Amino acid sequence: MIQGNYDESIDRIANLIVDSSRVVVFTGAGHSTESGISDFRSPGGIWTRYDPDDFTLQKFLSNPESRKKHWQMLGEGFSGREIHPNPAHYAVAELEKLGKLNCVITQNVDNLHQAAGNSDDRVFELHGNMQWAKCLSCGRRYLMEEMRFRVEQGEDMPDCEECNGILKPDAVFFGESLPQDVLEESVSRSSNCDLCIVIGSSLVVYPAALMPRYAIESGAKLVIINLTETPMDTYADIVIHDKAGEVMPKVVEKVKERIAS
Numbered sequence: 151m152i153q154g155n156y157d158e159s160i161d162r163i164a165n166l167i168v169d170s171s172r173v174v175v176f177t178g179a180g181h182s183t184e185s186g187i188s189d190f191r192s193p194g195g196i197w198t199r200y201d202p203d204d205f206t207l208q209k210f211l212s213n214p215e216s217r218k219k220h221w222q223m224l225g226e227g228f229s230g231r232e233i234h235p236n237p238a239h240y241a242v243a244e245l246e247k248l249g250k251l252n253c254v255i256t257q258n259v260d261n262l263h264q265a266a267g268n269s270d271d272r273v274f275e276l277h278g279n280m281q282w283a284k285c286l287s288c289g290r291r292y293l294m295e296e297m298r299f300r301v302e303q304g305e306d307m308p309d310c311e312e313c314n315g316i317l318k319p320d321a322v323f324f325g326e327s328l329p330q331d332v333l334e335e336s337v338s339r340s341s342n343c344d345l346c347i348v349i350g351s352s353l354v355v356y357p358a359a360l361m362p363r364y365a366i367e368s369g370a371k372l373v374i375i376n377l378t379e380t381p382m383d384t385y386a387d388i389v390i391h392d393k394a395g396e397v398m399p400k401v402v403e404k405v406k407e408r409i410a411s
C-alpha cells in the first residue's frame with residue numbers, strides 16, 4: 151500500500167471508530183501471530199503441519215492416536231514459553247478504556263484479549279478457551295498449566311486423575327458445536343453494531359466468519375486489517391493488508407488525538 155494511502159486509511163479508520171457508537175472487533179489467529187503463536191492457514195501455519203481431519207471431535211473421542219496428536223500439537227504450542235499479548239491486543243484493550251468498544255468477538259482460544267486488559271464480559275470466545283481441560287466422564291477441570299507440565303514430563307495422552315476419563319481441552323473442535331450462548335450473543339452484537347473491524351482472520355471458517363456479514367447486512371461499516379486478502383475485502387469500506395501489531399496502535403493513537411481535540 152502507498153504510504154499516503156496508508157496514513158489516510160489509518161486516519162479514516164480512526165474517524166470511523168470515533169464517529170461510531172457500537173464498535174465490534176472480530177479477531178482471528180492472525181491477531182496473535184505477533185505474540186509468537188502460529189496461525190492456521192499462513193505459510194508454516196498449523197494446518198500446513200498437521201492434518202485438520204485428525205482434529206475432529208469424533209476422532210479425538212474414538213481414536214487414541216488422534217488424542218496423542220492433539221496433545222503433541224498442544225505440547226508444541228506450549229513449548230514451555232510464556233505467551234504475552236502483543237501491541238494489537240493492547241490497542242484493542244485501549245479502545246475499551248476509551249469507551250469505543252462494544253465487544254471483541256474472537257476465534258482465538260489464547261485468552262490474550264483478557265490478558266491485555268479487555269473485560270471478560272466484553273470478550274466472546276466463539277471457539278472456546280484453552281485455559282482449561284475437562285474430564286468428559288466426571289467433569290473435573292484441569293488448568294492447562296498443569297496439562298502443559300504433564301505433557302512436558304512425557305505423558306503423551308494425559309487422562310483424568312480422578313476417574314481415568316478422557317481429558318478434552320475447552321476449545322471447540324471441528325465437528326463440535328460452538329457454545330450456543332456465546333454464538334447467539336455474537337450474532338446479536340454483530341447485527342447491531344455500526345462498525346465491525348476484522349483483524350487477523352482468513353474468514354473461511356463458519357459460522358464464525360458470518361459475523362462481519364451480519365454486520366454489513368445490518369448497515370454497519372466494515373474495516374479489515376489482515377496481512378492477506380479475505381473473501382470479504384470487496385465488501386469492506388477500508389482494507390489494510392499489514393500487520394495488526396503495526397496498524398492498531400497507530401489507529402488508537404489517532405482515535406485519542408481526535409477525542410482530545
Ligand code: APR
Nearest residue numbers: 178179180183189190191257350351352376377378393394
Ligand atoms: N497481522 C494481520 N494479519 C495477520 C497476521 C498479522 N500479524 N498474521 C497473520 N495474519 C493473517 C493471515 O494472512 C491470515 O489471513 O491472519 C489470517 C489468519 O487466518 P487463519 O490462520 O485461517 O486463522 P483464523 O481465521 O483465525 O481461522 C479460523 O479456523 O482452524 C480453525 O478453529 C480454528 O479459530 C480457527 C479458525
